[in-house]
Amino acid sequence: MAVYITGGIAAYKAAYFVRALIKDGAQVRVAMTRTATEFITPTTLQTLSRHRVYTDKTLVYDDEIVPHIELADWSDAAVVIPATANVIAKISHGLADDFVTSALLASACPKFVVPAMNEKMLKNAATVRNFACLRADGVNVLEPDAGFLAEGYEGRGRLPAVTDVMKWIQGKIAQSDSSVKDMKGKRVLITAGKTVEPIDPVRYITNHSTGRMGYALAQAAAERGAKVTLISGPTTLACPAGVHVVSIKTTAEMAQEVDKYFAKMDIVIMAAAVSDYRIEKPAAQKIKKKSSTLELKLVKNIDILKRLGQKKKEQVLIGFAAETQNLLENATRKMQEKRVDLLVANDVSRADIGFGSKQNEVTFLRPGHEPLLVKKSDKRQIAEKIFDCIMSF
Numbered sequence: 001m002a003v004y005i006t007g008g009i010a011a012y013k014a015a016y017f018v019r020a021l022i023k024d025g026a027q028v029r030v031a032m033t034r035t036a037t038e039f040i041t042p043t044t045l046q047t048l049s050r051h052r053v054y055t056d057k058t059l060v061y062d063d064e065i066v067p068h069i070e071l072a073d074w075s076d077a078a079v080v081i082p083a084t085a086n087v088i089a090k091i092s093h094g095l096a097d098d099f100v101t102s103a104l105l106a107s108a109c110p111k112f113v114v115p116a117m118n119e120k121m122l123k124n125a126a127t128v129r130n131f132a133c134l135r136a137d138g139v140n141v142l143e144p145d146a147g148f149l150a151e152g153y154e155g156r157g158r159l160p161a162v163t164d165v166m167k168w169i170q171g172k173i174a175q176s177d178s179s180v181k182d183m184k185g186k187r188v189l190i191t192a193g194k195t196v197e198p199i200d201p202v203r204y205i206t207n208h209s210t211g212r213m214g215y216a217l218a219q220a221a222a223e224r225g226a227k228v229t230l231i232s233g234p235t236t237l238a239c240p241a242g243v244h245v246v247s248i249k250t251t252a253e254m255a256q257e258v259d260k261y262f263a264k265m266d267i268v269i270m271a272a273a274v275s276d277y278r279i280e281k282p283a284a285q286k287i288k289k290k291s292s293t294l295e296l297k298l299v300k301n302i303d304i305l306k307r308l309g310q311k312k313k314e315q316v317l318i319g320f321a322a323e324t325q326n327l328l329e330n331a332t333r334k335m336q337e338k339r340v341d342l343l344v345a346n347d348v349s350r351a352d353i354g355f356g357s358k359q360n361e362v363t364f365l366r367p368g369h370e371p372l373l374v375k376k377s378d379k380r381q382i383a384e385k386i387f388d389c390i391m392s393f
């Protein structure tokens with residue numbers, strides 16, 4: 001377990017926490033911010049953890065190891081205790097300007113943040129917003145206790161007792177261990193969101209896809225133990241914890257990235273809404289408003305799903321069909337043409353499901369099987385049903 005100590009008055013309590021972990025039989029490595037070292041010395045933590053402490057002085061070793069990546073890769077859990085308002089602000093925005101924040105940004109393991117600060121800092125709208133961001137990213141954040149603060153008055157913001165922090169972390173770990181890990185060892189490739197095709201340097205054609213379905217699939221697969229690569233078009237969604245995200249813009253870029261990963265995958269899900277056409281010759285400069293009409297010549301983009309259907313070997317291939325009419329008829333044709341093992345069909349003409357909505361209603365189409373309707377539910381639940389279906393093949 002990696003323990004990250006940041007520069008708050010409660011930093012000394014992190015020493016008790018590390019001691020409790022060691023007593024409990026854990027392997028512990030400690031990293032400290034520069035400010036934390038002004039509250040408590042690395043020597044204390046080195047002695048307690050029986051390992052050298054990482055600080056900003058450890059940014060590089062003299063050998064080839066990059067320490068913040070080494071620590072991130074080594075950790076099975078990362079605990080930030082105490083977590084200052086400053087570090088919470090940084091990690092909730094992906095900043096990495098010192099050893100601690102760089103290692104945390106590189107860590108794919110479960111993260112636990114134990115804040116401690118003055119009540120006024122805790123109640124600040126920015127801090128409240130940063131907590132919400134962390135939680136949305138799948139980071140566990142413990143509520144601080146109320147009680148006598150270092151400033152000499154009662155309020156919220158105290159670091160909870162070490163025994164309570166230990167119980168909270170153990171509870172969270174036990175909870176995630178007991179969740180189904182039936183996809184452990186599976187390599188899953190997912191595409192998500194829209195692609196955009198440039199008209200000129202400032203304009204483009206695209207569609208309404210937000211990426212919600214693909215991101216829900218990536219999160220579900222990662223939580224079921226799979227190693228997930230997500231190739232994503234532009235989106236405002238946060239990267240699911242533990243998922244390797246590759247960002248692209250055009251369909252051609254998506255095709256190129258899919259080709260890179262396809263051969264090594266067990267399950268490939270094409271959930272992105274790609275542009276079927278692109279502008280034949282995007283203008284090099286912004287098109288000026290001259291004539292009353294403007295013609296754009298579109299040419300067909302590569303059909304990524306069809307190409308994968310032709311070259312697949314052991315991979316299980318899943319496609320999506322977003323239709324506005326004749327759903328089953330169009331989707332069945334797509335399933336046959338693209339040689340997919342499962343086609344997930346949805347009616348995007350309905351305002352209550354589909355693009356941008358948190359919910360969806362889909363029909364599973366499989367060669368040799370009757371269509372199966374999955375009633376309207378959260379995209380996350382639909383994602384679980386898709387993996388339940390794939391794992392039953």
Ligand SMILES: Cc1cc2nc3c(=O)[nH]c(=O)nc-3n(C[C@H](O)[C@H](O)[C@H](O)COP(=O)(O)O)c2cc1C
Pocket residue numbers: 005006007008009010033034035036083084085086087116117118121
């Ligand atoms: C005496 C003192 C006590 C502090 N206690 C806290 C604290 O409990 N929580 C907090 O978020 N910031 C606290 N701060 C402010 C942080 O030390 C400051 O934001 C610093 O930049 C944090 O650095 P770090 O986040 O890189 O460790 C305190 C500052 C001082 C001078």
